[in-house]
Amino acid sequence: MRISRRDLVKTGLAAGVAVSIPRVLRAQTASTAARTVRMVMGSGDLRVFDPIYTTATITNHHGAAIYDTLFSLDSKLMPQPQMVQKWRVSDDKKTYTFELRDGLGWHDGSPVTAADCVASIRRWGQVASGGQLILERAKDISKMDDKTFTIALKEPLGLLIDILATPLSSCPYMMREKDAKRPATEQVTANIGSGPFKFNEALARPGASFSYDRNEKYVPRKEPSDGLAGAKIVNVDRVIWENIADEQTAFAALQAGEIDFLGAPPVDFYSAVEGDPNLNLQVLDKTGSNVYVRLNFLQKPFDNVKARQAMLHLIDQEAFVRVMSPNPKYGRTVTSVFGNDTLYSNDENTGWYRKGGDPEKARQLFKEAGYAGEKIVILQPTNIAFLSHASQLLAAELRKIGVNAELAPSDWGGVVTRRANKGPIESGGWNIFITSGSGYSQGDPIGNVFFLANGDKAWVGWPKSDEFEALRTKWADVDALETRKALARKMQNVWWDFVGSVMLGQTFWPIARRKNLTGLIGMPSVIPMWNMQKA
Amino acid sequence: MAAYILHRLVWTVVVMVMVGIFVFLLLRLAPGDPAAILAGDSATPQMIDGIREKLGFNDPLPVQFVHWALGILLGDFGTSIFTGRPVLELISQRLEPTISLTILTMIVSVTIGVSFGVFAAWRSGGLIDRVLSAFATLGFSVPVFVVGYFLIYLFAIKSQWLPVQGYQSAGHGLGPWILRLILPTLTLSLPYIAFIARIARASMLEVLSEDYMRTAAAKGASSFSMLFHHALKNAGVPILTVIGISFTSLIGGVVITETVFNIPGVGRLVVDAINNRDYPIIQGMLILVSGLYVVVNLAVDLAYILVDPRIRY
Numbered sequence: 001m002r003i004s005r006r007d008l009v010k011t012g013l014a015a016g017v018a019v020s021i022p023r024v025l026r027a028q029t030a031s032t033a034a035r036t037v038r039m040v041m042g043s044g045d046l047r048v049f050d051p052i053y054t055t056a057t058i059t060n061h062h063g064a065a066i067y068d069t070l071f072s073l074d075s076k077l078m079p080q081p082q083m084v085q086k087w088r089v090s091d092d093k094k095t096y097t098f099e100l101r102d103g104l105g106w107h108d109g110s111p112v113t114a115a116d117c118v119a120s121i122r123r124w125g126q127v128a129s130g131g132q133l134i135l136e137r138a139k140d141i142s143k144m145d146d147k148t149f150t151i152a153l154k155e156p157l158g159l160l161i162d163i164l165a166t167p168l169s170s171c172p173y174m175m176r177e178k179d180a181k182r183p184a185t186e187q188v189t190a191n192i193g194s195g196p197f198k199f200n201e202a203l204a205r206p207g208a209s210f211s212y213d214r215n216e217k218y219v220p221r222k223e224p225s226d227g228l229a230g231a232k233i234v235n236v237d238r239v240i241w242e243n244i245a246d247e248q249t250a251f252a253a254l255q256a257g258e259i260d261f262l263g264a265p266p267v268d269f270y271s272a273v274e275g276d277p278n279l280n281l282q283v284l285d286k287t288g289s290n291v292y293v294r295l296n297f298l299q300k301p302f303d304n305v306k307a308r309q310a311m312l313h314l315i316d317q318e319a320f321v322r323v324m325s326p327n328p329k330y331g332r333t334v335t336s337v338f339g340n341d342t343l344y345s346n347d348e349n350t351g352w353y354r355k356g357g358d359p360e361k362a363r364q365l366f367k368e369a370g371y372a373g374e375k376i377v378i379l380q381p382t383n384i385a386f387l388s389h390a391s392q393l394l395a396a397e398l399r400k401i402g403v404n405a406e407l408a409p410s411d412w413g414g415v416v417t418r419r420a421n422k423g424p425i426e427s428g429g430w431n432i433f434i435t436s437g438s439g440y441s442q443g444d445p446i447g448n449v450f451f452l453a454n455g456d457k458a459w460v461g462w463p464k465s466d467e468f469e470a471l472r473t474k475w476a477d478v479d480a481l482e483t484r485k486a487l488a489r490k491m492q493n494v495w496w497d498f499v500g501s502v503m504l505g506q507t508f509w510p511i512a513r514r515k516n517l518t519g520l521i522g523m524p525s526v527i528p529m530w531n532m533q534k535a
Numbered sequence: 536m537a538a539y540i541l542h543r544l545v546w547t548v549v550v551m552v553m554v555g556i557f558v559f560l561l562l563r564l565a566p567g568d569p570a571a572i573l574a575g576d577s578a579t580p581q582m583i584d585g586i587r588e589k590l591g592f593n594d595p596l597p598v599q600f601v602h603w604a605l606g607i608l609l610g611d612f613g614t615s616i617f618t619g620r621p622v623l624e625l626i627s628q629r630l631e632p633t634i635s636l637t638i639l640t641m642i643v644s645v646t647i648g649v650s651f652g653v654f655a656a657w658r659s660g661g662l663i664d665r666v667l668s669a670f671a672t673l674g675f676s677v678p679v680f681v682v683g684y685f686l687i688y689l690f691a692i693k694s695q696w697l698p699v700q701g702y703q704s705a706g707h708g709l710g711p712w713i714l715r716l717i718l719p720t721l722t723l724s725l726p727y728i729a730f731i732a733r734i735a736r737a738s739m740l741e742v743l744s745e746d747y748m749r750t751a752a753a754k755g756a757s758s759f760s761m762l763f764h765h766a767l768k769n770a771g772v773p774i775l776t777v778i779g780i781s782f783t784s785l786i787g788g789v790v791i792t793e794t795v796f797n798i799p800g801v802g803r804l805v806v807d808a809i810n811n812r813d814y815p816i817i818q819g820m821l822i823l824v825s826g827l828y829v830v831v832n833l834a835v836d837l838a839y840i841l842v843d844p845r846i847r848y
Binding site: 045047048054055056057059092127129169184185187189205206207208241242244245246247249250252253255258310362383410411412413414416417418420435449457459 | 564565566567568571572573574575576578579580581582583585586588589615616618619620627628642684687688691692695698699700702736794795796797800803804806807810812
């Protein structure tokens with residue numbers, strides 16, 4: 001067969017057009033709008049929209065976008081007024097009066113009133129531990145006029161403003177009165193807040209993406225942006241949360257510029273991000289997260305304090321940090337029950353810490369506890385890599401000193417169910433469960449369930465120490481920082497004696513972003529979307 | 536024939552009832568409390584209890600089953616525990632991506648697979664046969680996610696011809712729709728091309744050795760006429776069977792491809808629902824997929840009549 005020059009040219013042109021079609025189409029469909037930011041939040045898919053109904057991290061991010069709070073933390077983690085213009089406390093420290101600032105409005109166009117705030121505090125108070133404390137102490141929460149409301153207490157609560165400023169789930173987001181009148185066990189699905197972003201219902205694609213538009217009518221505070229406090233200035237028109245379940249695909253999308261932000265990329269990708277000239281790793285939450293072991297106080301052998309102390313001596317935190325976060329930049333040890341770098345971190349009663357651990361001492365303490373080779377079950381969440389790795393290492397460490405440790409692998413859903421079982425191993429119970437919590441929350445003995453030590457009523461593991469609980473109860477009454485620091489030392493002294501939990505280390509989870517996305521606010525617990533810019 | 540169809544439809548109902556009971560019990564026996572997941576990690580036991588009560592999980596199992604089964608009979612598949620939206624609405628939202636991917640994959644797989652099978656049989660033992668057989672083996676052996684990541688690297692990151700991920704509804708234009716489906720379709724087609732090609736080849740080889748094919752050749756029929764007019768039709772029953780199996784397994788089995796290419800289809804919906812123990816979604820999807828299996832199998836059985844007039848029911 002002969003091929004003419006004309007055929008060759010025609011074939012070449014056709015091939016060129018064919019090859020370029022995808023590029024043209026891609027250019028047409030790609031997000032070219034510099035004022036649209038695409039984010040993969042890294043906390044799963046948004047399924048529940050009510051930040052009071054659930055404590056899920058992704059819902060807390062959603063709350064921070066569309067709702068506003070009465071107070072917010074600044075970059076020094078100190079509370080500052082946010083929706084509140086002025087506030088005062090009576091001389092007997094029992095009556096707080098709050099006045100809302102001008103220009104606050106709901107996304108449906110109606111103004112924010114004091115009645116909305118009163119209903120929101122009452123609903124939030126049904127579920128959040130800090131909120132419950134306020135409701136317990138409150139004699140009355142009521143509006144004085146459309147812009148003013150009061151919280152009258154039976155006895156002083158020095159921590160009240162700090163509680164209202166918490167960014168942790170469940171965060172006290174203000175909602176419309178008609179939404180806040182719902183029981184806390186019923187979801188609010190209206191998505192009407194007064195925050196800097198409006199939820200775009202029309203573009204909601206459950207399982208795929210959710211869109212947030214700039215709230216054009218939002219009136220920021222006059223003070224400059226500082227942490228979660230100050231002016232919330234939105235510099236983009238729209239933020240789209242893409243739900244990309246596969247981590248490899250999410251990273252490829254970041255590399256290709258299809259997304260701008262990837263929350264919590266896997267540790268394995270850090271070097272690839274660092275090697276890409278268009279990408280950056282950035283630690284937003286500088287308080288990191290603390291990984292810790294919950295021991296089941298209700299079952300042998302950890303119903304015996306000696307066995308719990310054995311765990312304290314056994315753990316080689318450096319080894320655990322290496323398996324959880326192999327890059328040394330993103331992990332370190334932690335010996336204070338109040339975590340590293342919180343206002344209350346201290347070194348009281350930390351003599352148990354030894355580099356490399358002390359397996360011999362641990363073996364001896366297990367023996368003194370009367371441990372006789374019973375099976376010790378460790379719940380292992382196989383779909384959360386760092387917790388799964390830590391569980392495996394802990395099992396190996398226990399076996400080395402002759403403890404009959406057995407892993408119980410399941411997905412996270414299985415773990416959260418089994419961890420609630422207070423029964424013995426034969427009835428599906430457990431002995432050891434590893435989890436993590438915000439480093440910031442480690443400075444909050446009232447809001448963080450980690451610190452509960454009231455036995456049956458405490459969080460999973462059900463630690464019990466009346467002495468610690470008595471000290472913890474005092475925390476809410478103390479308003480001077482120095483007094484709280486002194487109290488923190490006492491609490492820590494007791495904690496490491498009865499061993500309420502055992503620390504495995506502190507990890508930091510950087511986000512990955514394209515370099516043209518700047519202005520991200522680094523704070524614990526939430527990823528705010530105001531202030532950021534896309535070049 | 537009508538009696539046969541009626542008989543099959545009655546059995547469909549029986550099968551689905553059995554599937555319903557099995558799925559309901561299996562989910563309730565499996566570990567995992569949706570209320571605990573829903574409430575979040577730092578939820579108090581009181582929060583979790585409140586949610587359990589509200590969702591009716593504190594009711595006895597038979598009561599829960601009766602509520603669910605009555606709902607199904609009335610066409611109500613329940614509401615998602617997490618989103619609070621009707622299950623049928625959630626499933627219908629996810630159907631378009633999955634059906635798009637399934638149909639495109641079937642078109643590509645059947646066209647290429649049957650062609651490969653026919654040509655491999657025609658050149659049995661030759662170079663083409665060996666190359667196509669090797670391709671078929673490769674198509675079976677390489678995991679879908681490996682092919683997916685490889686194609687993403689090649690066509691999305693390196694050459695930047697195609698997007699990495701996502702789905703655009705056909706309602707927003709055919710260009711973006713097809714563009715985002717090219718890589719997933721190629722990925723998903725590979726094993727099905729291999730599967731169909733192998734069956735088509737074996738079936739064609741059997742037919743090509745029949746006496747009537749020799750007769751057709753002796754009468755001067757062209758190769759094309761012999762292959763596609765005489766042989767392929769007679770080799771059609773096993774090929775139809777494998778296409779039916781492929782179609783139903785595709786509907787239920789696109790999970791990995793949907794995950795790798797971030798396509799919000801029913802596969803992703805079910806995986807997410809399983810992780811969250813969102814019982815109504817899992818139950819609803821399994822009932823629907825089971826029904827689809829039965830209906831497609833019935834359609835394939837009926838299609839045999841068109842291909843082979845000797846078959847009667």
